[in-house]
Amino acid sequence: MPAPVIATQNLVKSYAVTGSKAARGSTDFVAVDGISFEVAAGESFGLLGPNGAGKSTTMRMIGAVSTRTSGELSVLGLDPNRYGPEIRSQLGVVPQENNLDTELKVRENLLVYGRYFGLPRAQVARRADELLEFAQLEDKANAKVDDLSGGMKRRLTIARALINEPRMMLLDEPTTGLDPQARHILWDRLFRLKEQGTTLLVTTHYMDEAEQLCDRLVVVDKGRIMAEGSPADLIRRYSSREVLEVRFGSTQNAEVAERIAAFGERVEVLPDRILVYSDSGERELERMSAVGLHPITSLVRRSSLEDVFLRLTGRNLIE
Amino acid sequence: MSGAPEPGGAAGGADATEPADGIRVPAASAARSETVAAAVAQAARTRRYGSWYVAEHRFRVMRSYAQTVLFTAIGNPIVYLYAMGVGLATLVDGNLGADAVNGVSYLAFLAPALLASSAISVASEEFTYPIMLGFKWNPVFFGMNASSIQPRQIINGIVISVAARMLLTCAIYYAFMLLFGAVPGPLGFVAVFVALLTGLAFGAVLMGYTATLTNDTGQLAMVQRFVILPMTLFSGTFFPLDVLPGYLQWIGWISPLWHGTELSRVFAYGMAEPIWLSLVHVVYLVVLLAAGWIWARRLTLRRLNI
Numbered sequence: 001m002p003a004p005v006i007a008t009q010n011l012v013k014s015y016a017v018t019g020s021k022a023a024r025g026s027t028d029f030v031a032v033d034g035i036s037f038e039v040a041a042g043e044s045f046g047l048l049g050p051n052g053a054g055k056s057t058t059m060r061m062i063g064a065v066s067t068r069t070s071g072e073l074s075v076l077g078l079d080p081n082r083y084g085p086e087i088r089s090q091l092g093v094v095p096q097e098n099n100l101d102t103e104l105k106v107r108e109n110l111l112v113y114g115r116y117f118g119l120p121r122a123q124v125a126r127r128a129d130e131l132l133e134f135a136q137l138e139d140k141a142n143a144k145v146d147d148l149s150g151g152m153k154r155r156l157t158i159a160r161a162l163i164n165e166p167r168m169m170l171l172d173e174p175t176t177g178l179d180p181q182a183r184h185i186l187w188d189r190l191f192r193l194k195e196q197g198t199t200l201l202v203t204t205h206y207m208d209e210a211e212q213l214c215d216r217l218v219v220v221d222k223g224r225i226m227a228e229g230s231p232a233d234l235i236r237r238y239s240s241r242e243v244l245e246v247r248f249g250s251t252q253n254a255e256v257a258e259r260i261a262a263f264g265e266r267v268e269v270l271p272d273r274i275l276v277y278s279d280s281g282e283r284e285l286e287r288m289s290a291v292g293l294h295p296i297t298s299l300v301r302r303s304s305l306e307d308v309f310l311r312l313t314g315r316n317l318i319e
Numbered sequence: 320m321s322g323a324p325e326p327g328g329a330a331g332g333a334d335a336t337e338p339a340d341g342i343r344v345p346a347a348s349a350a351r352s353e354t355v356a357a358a359v360a361q362a363a364r365t366r367r368y369g370s371w372y373v374a375e376h377r378f379r380v381m382r383s384y385a386q387t388v389l390f391t392a393i394g395n396p397i398v399y400l401y402a403m404g405v406g407l408a409t410l411v412d413g414n415l416g417a418d419a420v421n422g423v424s425y426l427a428f429l430a431p432a433l434l435a436s437s438a439i440s441v442a443s444e445e446f447t448y449p450i451m452l453g454f455k456w457n458p459v460f461f462g463m464n465a466s467s468i469q470p471r472q473i474i475n476g477i478v479i480s481v482a483a484r485m486l487l488t489c490a491i492y493y494a495f496m497l498l499f500g501a502v503p504g505p506l507g508f509v510a511v512f513v514a515l516l517t518g519l520a521f522g523a524v525l526m527g528y529t530a531t532l533t534n535d536t537g538q539l540a541m542v543q544r545f546v547i548l549p550m551t552l553f554s555g556t557f558f559p560l561d562v563l564p565g566y567l568q569w570i571g572w573i574s575p576l577w578h579g580t581e582l583s584r585v586f587a588y589g590m591a592e593p594i595w596l597s598l599v600h601v602v603y604l605v606v607l608l609a610a611g612w613i614w615a616r617r618l619t620l621r622r623l624n625i
Contacts, residue, residue, distance in 0.1 A: 005354075065461075065623065065624060066624055076355065077355050078355060078358065084469065085369075085467040085469060086361075088362070088466055089362040095461065095462075095465065099458045099462040100462070101457065101459045103380045103383055104383070108379060111379075112375065112376040113462070115375055115376070116373075116466035116467060116468050117361060117364075118361065118363070118365045118368065160462075164361070164466075167354070
């Protein structure tokens, strides 16, 4: 394996708790609690976890804008504490919240940003036009940022992140808040980058996004890594091939759950439905009928990362 | 001020084989040192000129309200010089004689103060809302910080861009002062630069204060009302400070506008003042400028590094 472009070891970020009297004397809030992983060049790596898991904080430390509290971190072979501008010159950052300049027009946003990497004006202008095309925003070059849709703003932010031809893209929740069509357009653009060999680091709390984009990922919860592997690998390790989802109505769920507790490999009871993990969902459904249980609705599906997360943490990704 | 490399800066050819501060650097390979060399090369220009790139960005934003910039820069001197320097002056000179204040006409006395005030008013616009905007309302500072730009360069760039607008405003003001015949002395043009220093000194502190605000719950409007307005009235602007009762004169002594105005008058019409006092004016303004600037840079570093 070639040398990693990101290497973290026991990475920790804690914040002093301030602001309230009650908090005085209490311990620091630990956002990232000893995370270790490596990412190879050209790899598409994901941090999957619920809101507040420490994904964005990890991303900011890797992006050389947040000083780590302890642990080791090397990005492109450099220490962010000392070589911030150097590391950032090789990154394309898509933050969770768009921070496009709404006082400037669409194309101008790309022009000023390119200059931040010390690129000559002519080169930035040429690149801006290419990127507007890549982001399917040619018609909007002179539009105001505020007049763009959510998906367009996101694409513009990605275009801006590409202005310096980065070796690595940091994408923090790239499609949160977008409608399905806008998400697919965005995923398509990110796929193209991946094909060109750009390393992608993605945080998401959407399992479908992780499955779409990531070669390999870590499941993060409460600042710690719960598991690491490829999406298929994680599903194989922590879940069954199929899942049977049944609903009996909220009043009966708990009672039925007791009767089918031994079904499949494992049964998970959620407030609104019961999940039965098994090689064959159909077979479990037949067993249910055989004992006289007829769910209001039933669905057999393949296992997803959502199930992996549920298994590892006992909670849903989106709460 | 802008591009000095960080301690142990990378400009001198950092190399992946060279362990930095106890961090485990992965084994060197040809590909890796190429990556590092590319990073060092690409960041070098930004380390040096980053502040100017931020200023460039600000100029582009200012272009979107260029009409306001020009309208106020041209409108203010006409309105103020006419209303105060001509209208009010007729009354003052008529009652007290044409050399009643400081031995010159009221217009000559007043004009340098108005010039310095115009710099203050640019400062009160450009060092407040754009700072709130960059941190909070439209957090462009975070965007800049994600590139090769460093937090201190953001502040430097803002100071550079505001200084440029201020210089333009003051130069136009001065041109109108000449038109109105308000500058008797040959060194009057120096007052433009004194006004610039005054505006930046006050502005830098104001910028630092604004950078402490995480929420605007009316603080900036209060500053306008309870700091800038009283300062304009009691800084020897419309009447010499010594006509005020003793217990109010301290307002002038701490006011950058008073120091700036007095210094301007020395150049504009040769106002008599001991040389040590002129030096105090300069030192006071330079210290404010430096302190505010450093304060703002520190706060920005803290707010962006989260």
